[in-house]
Amino acid sequence: MGASIAIDGPASLPKTNRPRNQKISPGNEKRKTNAKTTVPNKPTFPDELGASLAEQLCTRPTPFNSSKTLTERLESAKIRQTSEIIPISGSSTRHNTEKEFSDTSSERSQSSDSTRARNKDLSSTKTVREVFHLDDFAALAALQRLILTYGKVSHMGILDKSYSFFVTKDRQAALYYKVKDHIAVMGGDPLCPPERYSDLLSEFEKWRKSLNLGIACLGAGEEFAVFARRNKWVTMCFATDRVLNPMTNPVLHSNSGKSIARNVKKLLDVKGAGIKVEAYTPTLGRDMQLEEQLLNVYDEWRDDRNNNRKGQAYITVYDPFGLPDLMTYVYTRGFDGVPNGFAALRTLGSNSGYHLDPYVASPGAPKGITDLLLYSTMALLNTAKVSYLSLGYEPLDKLGTIHGMPKALANISRKVHKKIFQEVHVSGKKGYHDKFHPDETQQSNLYLVFPPGIPSLKHMSAVAHVANIKIRQAMLARSPSPRTNKDDAETERRMSEIVEIFRKKINGGPFRESTPST
Known part of the structure; x- marks a missing residue:
């Protein structure tokens, strides 16, 4: 399971200036002998697990200050210089199990081709382009650089094909968005330093106005929220970013949650479940068969x-x-050699860490695979001396601070949010995250951001659509409890009030939407 770790014996004794015939008293001799004897620390289970995964991701060392990829941050990895892309399945950096089970894997792969193709087609309505220009590649290179430098957990949508990217003409700033209800909903903060926010939004506004699109933001961080409040935009704290610290995590270091470590060992026991956990990064060469299986x-x-x-x-x-190029994967294999779970790690340049999402298991996989993936990921990052592992959005059951909105409307918004939260089934996330003891000192808030003035129904609806929330369905959901039905009736009455406020605002003129300044 774990990589063997060589421990050097005691170093040769240093020479002294003691005269050749000088005698040493028994007491001094004992003290001198004790001083020479050292007992090396025995590697712990997480140490061995992390070292085993690190061996599969080794590359030539890079200083931590300039390093961005996980493979460059693994101190214990062996030096491996790669001058060209080679098939991973033929290298010594990963257990070569594909060949042994190639027939089984191929049959499974072929049977799912049509299903996956259909899923991908449904997930994107964009027209596939066949003609590209050099400027397209320049924009893509700039975008990858910006994501690598300024990426945060709120940019998780960059791997969703339904989003689009806007890159400034000078290629120094970007954002990504999805259009719903004629509103361009930004995902997270702009991909640039704060001093470029205003220029980026001005350029984006010109493009939006040509298409008659409004703007909103889902998942803004504290930096952009401060910028928005300074320019009198509306901000609403709706979620937090929960973060694990692999360097101090009590579950990984056996100070808490010992049942998790115990179950992980059982899954990895060759006499038990016989699960193998491995690591893969495309930067060392693409393994298309493995990617197909994942x-x-x-x-x-x-x-x-x-x-x-x-x-x-x-x-x-x-x-x-x-x-x-931004990704590293930790995955598991069953007795048959076929992957039955994986965790994807996306580089977060802003935090010098990683975002873990998705981490999933096949429906028929042994119980506890997701725990194993999360535990193994922490062990790997501990080996790489990484202290930031984001678990992603965790929506709040109650809205946090609200700025830029009248108090009466803010109170109604809180009640509506509470009602919707009860129906969208996200509370289980918090319970699962809590058992791994997130680092509260690294937790941060996430915000909804709207243009100055009262957000329109279109703005609210667009953000809800992007977040996969069906407002009408959630608002009309009924509970068998008579008391809850009363609460529902009160919420619907207040919802009618907020709709009436919006109508009056709309009848009074268009919503203001000014580009903020720094």
Whole structure:
């Protein structure tokens, strides 16, 4: 399971200036002997697990200050210089199990080709281009650089094909967005330093106005929220970014949650479940067969989720290999050698860390695979001395601070949010995250941001659509409890009030939407 770790014996004794015939008293001799004896620390289970995964991701060392990719941050990895792209399945950096089970994998791969193709077609309505220009490649290179430098957890939608990117003419700033109800909903903060926010939004506004599009933002961080409040935009704290610290995590270091570590060991026991955990990064060469197998896992998980669970909010449909240069993958194999779970790690340049999403298991996989993936990921990042692992959005059951909105309207918004939150089934996220003991000192708030003035129904509806929230369905949901039905009636009455306020605002003239200044 774990990589063997060589421990050097005691170093040769240093020479002294003691005269050759000088005698040493028994007491001094004992003290001298004790000083020479050292007992090396025995590697812990997480150490061995992290070292095993690190060996599969080794590359030539790069100083931590200038390093961005995970492979460059693994101190214990062996030096491996790669001058050209080679097939991973033929290298020594990963357990070569594909060949042994190629027949099984191929059959499974072929059977899911049509299903996955259909899912991908449904996830994107864009026209596939056949003609490209050099400027297209320049824009893509600039975009990847900006994502690598300024990427945050709120930019998770970059792997969703339904989003589009806007890059400034000088290629020094970008944002990504999705159009719903004639509103361009930005995902997260702009991909640029704060001093470029105003220029980027001005350029984006000119483009939007040509298409008669409004603007809103879902998942803005504290930096952009401060900028928005300074320019009198509306901000509403709706979620937090929960973060694990692999360097101090009590679950990984056996100070808490010992049942998780115990179950992980059982899954990895060759006499038990016999699960193997491995790591893969496309930057060392693409393994198309493995990627196909991991896509099968993702498709099966999505199908099972969609068929057996109620609709969930804040669900993103990923193309896990859409931007392979930013990604590292930890995955599991069963006895048959076929992958049955994987976790995707996306580089976050802003935090010098990683975002873990998705991390999923096949419907028929042994219980506890997602725990194993999360535990193994922490072990790997601990080996790489990485202290920031984001678990992504965790929506709040109650709205946090609201700025730029009248108090009466803010109170109604809180009640509406509470009602919707009860129906979108996101509370389970918090419970799962809590058992891994997130680092509260690294937690940060996420915001909804709207232009100055009272947000229109179009703005609210657009953000809800992007977040996969069906407002009408959530508002009309009924509980068998008579008391809750009263609450529903009161909420609907207040919803009617807010609609009337919006109508009056609309009748009074168009909404203001000014481009903020720095």
